[in-house]
Amino acid sequence: MSEARSTLHDVRAYREEESSNAEGGSRITFDLSSNELVLPPLPTVLAGIEEGLPRLARYPDPAARDLTREIARHLCLSDDEVAVGPGSAGVLQQILLALCGKGDEVVYAWPGFDAYPLLVAVSGAMGVRVPLTVSGDHDLDEIRTRVSERTRVVILCSPHNPTGTVIDHGELHNFLCSLPDHVVTVLDEAYVEFDRGGDPPGMPQVLREHRNTVVLRTFSKAYGLAGLRVGYAAGPRQVIATVRKTAIPFGVTRLAERAAMLSLRSEGELRERLAAVAAAREELTAGLRELRLPVLPSRANFVWLPLASAAESFARAAATAGVKIRACPGHGVRISVGEAEAHRTLLAALGRRNSRVGIL
Known part of the structure; x- marks a missing residue:
């Protein structure tokens, strides 16, 4: 064995x-x-889920193209800048598998989402944990210090899980500008709708300003679709193209795709x-x-x-x-x-x- x-x-x-x-x-x-x-789930979404139940015997679209187009339209991006998967954790695993391997490092704040260590290990990389500040914030200066030639990904979570703190946009901008070109930053925004009071359309500002950044979001939290497992990443075309290759076939069910599309239309x-x-x-x-x-x-x-x-x-x-x-x-x-x-x-x-x- x-x-x-x-x-x-x-x-x-x-x-x-x-x-x-x-x-x-x-x-x-x-x-x-x-x-x-x-x-x-939202009333409109729940009704749509019930309508889709008779089609459970059929496989979903392996590329979830309808949902991909809907998200791209929502964010004012092109379809090839969006990848979908089974929850944001599933998409994060795709990202790490696409970008990391043996000998690489992934830097993230700790305590954090307790799936981070496992997902990093599955990719073959080593996790580098950086303690939060006493106020529960990311210590961006220390994270930057821990970035090395072996670093392939930095994960930032805002609002942060588990502290609920948010990274200041100016500090985030300065931090991202300081990173070397070989590092991709994953901005985990699983809880962003609670911070903003909604999910406004239009490209996240960080994507406009920083070409080596991927924004990660989910329909599990604010939209109440945790049981359906659907999330997405938005970022540079070359990164997204590789991320799509690591996706599990048929990873987003037809019901999840439909529910997510209806969610985006239920502001x-x-x-x-x-x-x-x-x-x-x-x-x-x-x-x-x-x-x-x-x-x-x-x-x-x-x-x-x-x-x-x-x-x-x-x-x-x-x-x-x-x-x-x-x-x-x-x-x-x-x-x-x-x-x-x-x-x-x-x-x-x-x-x-x-x-x-x-x-x-």
């Missing part, structure tokens, strides 16, 4: 030990750990939904601050508490109350914006614990 790729030796399959309905022996009633939208419905999420996020933030907990200002559909070594015990306390949240051991906890009842249950449990022993 041949040996597994060496970069995979020290990584685990994505959340392989996680249970969907229990956490540390506690029965989970509310899951606020995955940044899922608690609302169903009014989306804005209403994002306003509701923003209001719920501020209410959750206010409730946590009333308990004197350190909550960072967030521009996404989750909040971050930099609890350092108390992160895991905090998550266990939430699980005991039936609420699952995401702990980043040694760093903090991320709490997704959810139902009002879930927020009330969590805050009440934390309040009781705080009154007994203190949370920190």
Whole structure:
């Protein structure tokens, strides 16, 4: 039997030990750990999905050409500047497979999206983790210092997962201008609609200004299509052409393609939904601050508490109350914006614990 790729030796399959309905022996009633939208898909989109069910016996278009054209039109790009795939994580894997190999490096901030280490390892490259600042921001100066001749990709996430912070456009511009030509920057904007209150059409400004940048987006978060797995990348033609070659055949289902196209045409419905999420996020933030907990200002559909070594015990306390949240051991906890009842249950449990022993 041949040996597994060496970069995979020290990584685990994505959340392989996680249970969907229990956490540390506690029965989970509310899951606020995955940044899922608690609302169903947009009404127009849901109707379109139901209409497409009879065609499930047929393979989808392997190139998802209709969706590719729709996204390109939405962004005012050409079709050959867009690649689609099974969620932004799937598209990121395509990008890394296309650009990286043995001996290469990928630089990203940490803590970050917990799939980054696995996806980098699958590509054969080595990950270079750069700690966030104390305010939960990217340390762009340090990231630039860690870029070397072996660096092929830098991943930036804005709004950042898990802290919800946003990279200042001027600082981003200066950083991208400082990178050598052999480095491609992937700007992961999975949560960008929550920051902007919508998904305005037109090319992302960063693509106009920087030719070695790829913007990564998803329909899983703001549009509520996490279960259908569809995302996309927009960037330079030569990069996108290679990224398309690493795609899994038929990776975007017909239902996902149709739902994503309808989502882009439902701006009014989306804005209403994002306003509701923003209001719920501020209410959750206010409730946590009333308990004197350190909550960072967030521009996404989750909040971050930099609890350092108390992160895991905090998550266990939430699980005991039936609420699952995401702990980043040694760093903090991320709490997704959810139902009002879930927020009330969590805050009440934390309040009781705080009154007994203190949370920190």
